[in-house]
Amino acid sequence: MNITQLPIIKEIYGFLGRDLTAAVTGILIILVFVPLNSAFLVWLERKVAGHIQLRPGPMEVGPHGILQTLIDAVKLMGKEMITPKLADKFLFWLAPIIIIIPAIVCFVVIPFSPMMQVREMNVGILLIFSFSSLTVLSILMGGWASNNKYALIGAVRAVAQNVAYEIPLLLSTMSIIIMTNSFKMSEITAAQSGVWFIFYQPVAAIIFFISTTAETNRAPFDLVEAESELVSGFHTEYTGMRFALFFLAEYTNMFIAASMGAVLFFGGWHGPFFPGLIWFMVKVYILIFVIIWVRWTFPRLRFDQLMNFAWKFMIPAALLNLMVTAVLLKVL
Amino acid sequence: MPTEERKKLLGELKNSLSGALPEERIISGDYAKTGCHLEVRLSDAGMLRVASVMKEKRFYLETITAVDFPDSFELVYFYSTWHQDFCRLVARIRISKEASPRSVSSVYPEAIWLEREIYDFFGIRFLDHPDLRRILNPDNADYFPLLKSFGKTKLTEEIDDILC
Amino acid sequence: MLNIKTIDDTTINERVYQLNLGPQHPSTHGVLHLLMKLDGEVVVEAEPIVGYSHRGHEKMAENRIWEQFLPNTSRIDYLSGLIYNHGYCMAVEKLCGIEVPERAEYIRVITSELNRISSHLLGIMAFVMDIGAFTPFLYGWDDREHVLDLLERVAGSRLTYCYNRFGGVRNDIDREFCDGTRRFIDRLRGRFSDYHNLITENIIFIKRTRGIGIITEDTALDFGVTGPTLRGSGVGYDVRKNEPYSVYPEFDFEIPVRKEGDVMARYQVRMAEMEQSMNIIEQALDGLPQGPIRSKVPLFIDPPAGDCYFAFESARGAVGYYIVSDGTRIPYRIKVRTPSFSNLFVLTRILPGNFIADCIATLGSIDVVVPEIDR
Numbered sequence: 001m002n003i004t005q006l007p008i009i010k011e012i013y014g015f016l017g018r019d020l021t022a023a024v025t026g027i028l029i030i031l032v033f034v035p036l037n038s039a040f041l042v043w044l045e046r047k048v049a050g051h052i053q054l055r056p057g058p059m060e061v062g063p064h065g066i067l068q069t070l071i072d073a074v075k076l077m078g079k080e081m082i083t084p085k086l087a088d089k090f091l092f093w094l095a096p097i098i099i100i101i102p103a104i105v106c107f108v109v110i111p112f113s114p115m116m117q118v119r120e121m122n123v124g125i126l127l128i129f130s131f132s133s134l135t136v137l138s139i140l141m142g143g144w145a146s147n148n149k150y151a152l153i154g155a156v157r158a159v160a161q162n163v164a165y166e167i168p169l170l171l172s173t174m175s176i177i178i179m180t181n182s183f184k185m186s187e188i189t190a191a192q193s194g195v196w197f198i199f200y201q202p203v204a205a206i207i208f209f210i211s212t213t214a215e216t217n218r219a220p221f222d223l224v225e226a227e228s229e230l231v232s233g234f235h236t237e238y239t240g241m242r243f244a245l246f247f248l249a250e251y252t253n254m255f256i257a258a259s260m261g262a263v264l265f266f267g268g269w270h271g272p273f274f275p276g277l278i279w280f281m282v283k284v285y286i287l288i289f290v291i292i293w294v295r296w297t298f299p300r301l302r303f304d305q306l307m308n309f310a311w312k313f314m315i316p317a318a319l320l321n322l323m324v325t326a327v328l329l330k331v332l
Numbered sequence: 333m334p335t336e337e338r339k340k341l342l343g344e345l346k347n348s349l350s351g352a353l354p355e356e357r358i359i360s361g362d363y364a365k366t367g368c369h370l371e372v373r374l375s376d377a378g379m380l381r382v383a384s385v386m387k388e389k390r391f392y393l394e395t396i397t398a399v400d401f402p403d404s405f406e407l408v409y410f411y412s413t414w415h416q417d418f419c420r421l422v423a424r425i426r427i428s429k430e431a432s433p434r435s436v437s438s439v440y441p442e443a444i445w446l447e448r449e450i451y452d453f454f455g456i457r458f459l460d461h462p463d464l465r466r467i468l469n470p471d472n473a474d475y476f477p478l479l480k481s482f483g484k485t486k487l488t489e490e491i492d493d494i495l496c
Numbered sequence: 497m498l499n500i501k502t503i504d505d506t507t508i509n510e511r512v513y514q515l516n517l518g519p520q521h522p523s524t525h526g527v528l529h530l531l532m533k534l535d536g537e538v539v540v541e542a543e544p545i546v547g548y549s550h551r552g553h554e555k556m557a558e559n560r561i562w563e564q565f566l567p568n569t570s571r572i573d574y575l576s577g578l579i580y581n582h583g584y585c586m587a588v589e590k591l592c593g594i595e596v597p598e599r600a601e602y603i604r605v606i607t608s609e610l611n612r613i614s615s616h617l618l619g620i621m622a623f624v625m626d627i628g629a630f631t632p633f634l635y636g637w638d639d640r641e642h643v644l645d646l647l648e649r650v651a652g653s654r655l656t657y658c659y660n661r662f663g664g665v666r667n668d669i670d671r672e673f674c675d676g677t678r679r680f681i682d683r684l685r686g687r688f689s690d691y692h693n694l695i696t697e698n699i700i701f702i703k704r705t706r707g708i709g710i711i712t713e714d715t716a717l718d719f720g721v722t723g724p725t726l727r728g729s730g731v732g733y734d735v736r737k738n739e740p741y742s743v744y745p746e747f748d749f750e751i752p753v754r755k756e757g758d759v760m761a762r763y764q765v766r767m768a769e770m771e772q773s774m775n776i777i778e779q780a781l782d783g784l785p786q787g788p789i790r791s792k793v794p795l796f797i798d799p800p801a802g803d804c805y806f807a808f809e810s811a812r813g814a815v816g817y818y819i820v821s822d823g824t825r826i827p828y829r830i831k832v833r834t835p836s837f838s839n840l841f842v843l844t845r846i847l848p849g850n851f852i853a854d855c856i857a858t859l860g861s862i863d864v865v866v867p868e869i870d871r
Contacts, residue, residue, distance in 0.1 A: 053634040149515050153537065153852075219628065220700055228523035228626045229856050299700045300628025302853045303537060367590065367805035392720045394807070395833035399820050408818065410805060410833070414726075414733040422805065442720040445841045453554075468547035468870055477555050478829075 026118030030107045038251040039069040044285075045251075045292050052296045079240035087237065088145040095142035096238065096245035102131035103252035110259050111186050113269045113276030124185040125173060128260060129166070132215065135253065136162040139224065142246070143234035154233025157303060158224040162215060164310035169211035171318035172204040175325040176264050189268030198265040203321045205265045207314055209290075212257035214310070216250065219295035223303055258287035338417040342369060345421070348385050361422065368410075368422040375425070379409070382423050383439040386411045391421065393436070396446040398454045400480050404428055405456060409436075427456075435461040453478035512540055515852075519548050523626045523856050526866035530843070532855070539855055542847040544840050550870040557830040562588055562797055565830065567658040572832060573868040574655055575618060576811040578611040578647070581660040586741060587806035587817040588662055592799045599787040600664035601743045606780045607647060607659060609773040610677070613684070614643040615811035616724075616766045616773075623763065623860035624695055627704050632694050639687055642680045649673055662797055664790025674781050681774045691767070705760035709846050709858030712757055719845065720838040723813025724769060725862050728762035730755040735809035742808075747779045759861040766863070796825055812836050812863060832871060836864040 012021055043058065043066055050057025058065030083092055109124035111117040121127055136159055143155020177183060179200065180191045191197075198205045214221035225233030235246045262268055262283040269276030301309070342360075349358055349372065361368040372382060383393070394410035409423040427433055435458035437443040447458045448467040455476035458464060466473060475482055517530040524530065527548035533541040553572055557565045569584040570577025582604050589596060621636030644654045650669050651659035659666050695701055711721060711729045726733055732753040736744045752768030754761035801823035807816045813835025820829040839862050847855050 049630075053631050054638055055634065149513065222628075223853075226628065226853070228628065229852050231522060296631050297694070298629060299624065299695075299698060299704060300853075301700055302704055302851060304851065305703055365590070365802070365804060367807070387717075390717060392717050392722075394720065394814070394816060395818070395831065397818055397829075397831040399829045410816065410818070412739075412807070414731050414738070416738065418738040420739075420805070420807075440720070441718045441845070442838055442841060445837065449837075466547075468550040470547075477552060478558075480558075483555060483559070 023118060026108070030104060030118065034104055034107065034252050035073075035248060037255055038248045039073065041251040041254065041288065042069045042072075042247070044288070045295075048289065048292045049296045052293070073244060076244040077241055081240040081242055082237075084147060084237050086147045088147065091141045091145035092237075095138045095145060096242040098141065099135055099138035099249040100245050102134045103249045103256070105131045106256045109185050110256070111189055111263065111268055112280050114186075116277060117186060120184065120186055123183045125177065125183045125188075125260075128256065129170065129173075132253065132256065133162070133166065135249065138249075139234045142238065146234070146237040148237050150230045150232075151234050151236045154224050154226075154230045154236070158217065158234060160303075161217070161221065161223065161306060161310075164307055165211045165214040165221075165314070168207050168310065168314040168318040169215060171315070171322050172201075172207040172211065173264060175201055175204045175318075175322045178322070178325055178329060185263050185268075189263055189270065192267040193270055196265060196267040196270075201265065201321070201325070203317065204325075205261075207318050207321070208261060208264065210314065212261065213291060213294065214306070216253045216257050216291075218254065218291055220298040220300050221306060222295075222300060223306060226300055228300075254288055254291060255284065258284045258291065261287050335417075338369075338419060341415070341417055341419055345370060345389060345419070348389070349382065363420075366422075368420045370419070370421040372421065372423040373425075374423055379407075379423070379425060379436055380434055380439065382409070382411075383436040386421065387439050390414070391419075393440040393442050393446070394420070396436075396443060396450060398450045398456060398478075400454060400478065402480075405431075405454060407433060407450075407456075432457045432459050434459050437461060452476070455479065511535055517852075517855075523860065524866075525622060525860075525864065528840075528859075528864065528866045528869075530855070530859070532847075532852075534852070537851050537853075539847050539850055539852065542843055542855065544843055546840070546866070546869050548870065549867045551867070553871045554830060554832065557827050559826070561825045562799065562827060563662070565827065566660070567656070570656045570658060571867070572834065572871055573810060573812070573815075573836075573865050575615040575865050576611050577655065577657045578651070578659060579608045579808065579810045580815065581657055582608050582742070583806065583808040583810070583815055584817055585660040585662055586808065587804065587819050588797070588799065590806055591802065591804045591819055591821060592662075592797055594663045594793055594797075595791050596663055597788045597791055598743070598785050600789045600791075602780050602784050603650075603665050603669055603789065604660060605743055605747075606669070606677070606777050606784075607650065607665075609777050609780075610643050610647060611657075612773050612811045613770050614640045614647075616770050617643070619811065619863035620763060620766050623857070623863065624701070626856045626860035627701060629695070629698075629701070632691065635687070635690065635694070639684055642683065646673060646676050646680060649676070661790060661793070663793035664788070668789045674784070677777060677781060681778060684770070684774065688767075688771070696764070696767070702760070704853075704857060705763060705861070706758060707756075708759045708854045709850065709861065710757045711842060711846055715842060715845055719842045721813070721842055722835050723809070723811075723839065724762055724765045725813065725839050725842075727752065727765045728754045728861075729757035733814075735807050735814050739807060741806075743780075744776075746783070747776045749776050749779075759857050762861040762863075798823070798825060807833075810835065812865065812868070813839060834868045834871065836862075836866075836868045840864045840869055 047057040058068035061067040061071050083089055106128045108118045109121050109127055139158040140155045143151040176188065176197055180188050182188060217224045235243055238246060262280060266283045269280040271279030346358055357373045359371050361371040363369050374382065391411040391413045394412045397408050399406045404426050407425045407427060410420060412420040435443060435447055437447060444463060445467065447461055448465060450456050451458065451464050452467045452469050453476060469477065512533050512535050515532045515534050517532055518524040519527040519529040529545040529548065531543045531545055532539050553568050556568055566581065566584065569580040572580055617636045617640045621633040625633040648654045650667055650673050651657045711725065713729050713731055716726050716729050716731065730753060732751045734751045737751050749772045752765050752772065754765050799821040801821055803820040805816055805818045807814050815835060816833035818831040819827065822828040846858065
């Protein structure tokens with residue numbers, strides 16, 4: 001039975017119009033999905049890390065500790081939110097709020113399945129890029145407002161790092177966009193019904209993967225919060241729910257990065273037998289697993305090595321890849 | 333252990349030390365008992381000269397320490413070598429309780445910390461020391477813990493009585 | 497009120513700023529305080545400030561009898577407590593002229609070398625964690641756990657041992673300990689390939705450690721650097737070989753030396769030293785003589801008046817006990833030369849000009865134990 005045939009749904013449609021209903025429903029689903037997904041990812045990370053390190057990971061709360069994050073979140077909610085005396089109070093308060101906005105907005109254009117996309121946009125990819133750039137603003141605000149040297153160094157590192165790695169990220173995405181002639185996430189997915197783009201664009205895929213790892217500040221590029229150098233970087237002074245928001249944003253950004261990877265290179269929701277949603281989620285979680293795996297295997301780069309890697313290797317490689325793609329498309 | 337080479341090294345060392353310090357007493361130590369091959373008893377000025385001779389011979393400054401005797405302090409300098417034929421030299425100097433000995437930190441930078449430690453625990457002020465501050469004890473402490481006069485309580489004296 | 501003097505505030509202009517690394521900081525291994533002047537991320541000046549865990553062991557020694565100082569020795573350097581135990585006993589035995597049965601010396605060497613392995617495992621893995629790899633840390637912890645189990649079996653405690661006695665050791669080792677030790681050595685040998693895959697051959701690790709924090713031979717001489725830190729700078733000085741004590745001359749082992757003097761060299765020296773320690777343990781287990789484990793020693797010892805210096809090699813370098821006795825049951829003075837004290841002071845020379853990240857790596861590679869510095 002089609003759900004849209006229900007009288008109550010028809011009534012709501014008549015009152016709000018189809019678009020607005022879809023948007024409101026979608027936003028509500030996202031608002032529920034984002035924290036739940038983060039909670040699951042935190043648990044997954046701890047579990048994977050545990051098994052990599054020959055230990056079981058969280059085991060106490062719920063079966064195999066699945067409710068651990070929930071308990072942690074409750075604990076964090078109960079914590080006092082301390083604002084340092086010499087901090088810039090307004091910016092200190094604003095930073096965690098700003099960091100959560102891009103994390104939620106980016107979900108609007110992600111195609112979970114042929115039907116499940118809150119809003120189809122002509123510039124879907126650009127929207128994700130532009131909003132995820134906001135993250136770095138929030139990190140800078142948080143680091144600056146904390147009035148703490150570790151936080152400031154972390155924030156400055158974050159800005160330099162994100163600016164550097166956004167360029168190869170865009171360039172590698174651009175080579176896909178040249179192939180599909182579209183910024184629409186759904187059209188890019190549709191173009192991969194036969195062959196996934198990773199087989200056409202392996203170099204772009206590798207560059208994309210490295211850049212997103214750096215953009216989301218994950219190891220081995222986690223210099224922003226390198227705990228052995230900077231204690232915990234830009235959120236050193238944050239406590240309670242404010243800290244939790246930074247945490248939430250980190251894992252949500254990871255999900256967004258992985259879903260972009262799935263859409264751009266792994267055919268999005270395409271796959272045999274199962275519905276699109278399942279295929280999409282499986283691909284995303286496999287990518288996230290790889291990101292986690294990398295984090296718990298590699299040491300951290302040094303800051304100048306990180307920048308050299310971006311400017312002297314990644315950007316030229318991405319440019320070259322883009323040029324070759326363009327020439328080949330023109331010739332063929 | 334190449335004893336022949338050790339003998340040669342000790343002889344050389346004695347020669348250069350007695351060249352630098354004609355007036356000091358240089359005696360062979362009993363290694364089996366004291367752990368030192370050579371012992372030098374110094375008067376006040378000899379410390380720096382011994383240090384420069386030892387530096388020339390590529391000995392490293394193992395440690396400096398002080399011992400609080402009832403009427404005087406004894407500063408003890410241990411030098412030893414990385415050579416295969418191992419050799420340790422101890423230089424001792426008796427100073428009065430108020431004396432300010434010369435620092436050897438211009439020859440061995442390591443002595444900066446070692447002498448700071450001695451100042452910290454015994455209150456011995458070294459001359460020409462670049463940075464004579466407290467090191468392990470709090471900066472504003474007004475006591476010197478390793479002096480024998482420090483920390484004698486009734487309890488510790490009772491224990492002393494029982495045991496000695 | 498603790499009024500800590502700092503690097504002169506007046507010399508700080510707008511470009512250079514101060515950073516207090518520690519005393520509460522994830523990578524200072526205890527309570528070390530590094531006061532750094534930074535220009536951006538480059539260190540201009542670094543000054544270690546120590547003394548946060550000063551307990552006055554040398555003063556304590558003057559207030560208790562010779563035997564009562566035994567437990568203190570393993571608390572000076574809590575990571576190689578048995579080696580300090582061993583050294584203190586040997587120093588006092590030298591002063592009093594106490595003979596030690598051969599079996600006891602063999603047991604002392606076995607336990608000391610096991611302790612050295614556990615200390616090196618922790619040192620290396622904590623250093624790797626400072627560089628950012630968390631997983632090897634727990635692998636090393638896993639291996640270290642086996643050493644601690646073995647030592648707990650024979651010494652009764654896992655970290656702050658008091659196992660050696662004047663004239664011997666407290667407990668005899670049994671068959672199960674010997675078998676367990678052999679099993680552990682086989683296991684650790686197998687684990688080394690894992691470590692080399694995960695750490696030594698990792699490109700990021702190599703990039704982070706090659707050519708960083710170089711200590712030259714001359715700098716080492718100036719600052720009295722010893723131990724693996726010195727052997728990473730091309731000097732093959734090891735007290736066990738150069739000034740043999742205990743039964744070390746009977747074993748066939750090498751002193752690993754690296755010429756480079758950088759962080760990587762020190763790491764490699766430590767790795768190689770663990771293998772040598774395993775060799776020593778195997779030889780000692782093979783040649784373990786029968787006999788008593790403790791010679792007849794009076795309940796309270798009365799050393800003759802006099803002094804002696806005794807040097808031995810801990811996991812961090814040459815340790816020395818300078819013991820002055822006035823012929824009573826209470827030591828007149830015990831001075832401990834701790835290697836970390838000298839090794840840490842080198843940082844003032846080698847840190848300037850490096851990045852913060854390199855400072856952390858250098859500090860980790862020197863492997864200081866702060867309570868050993870503070871005593």
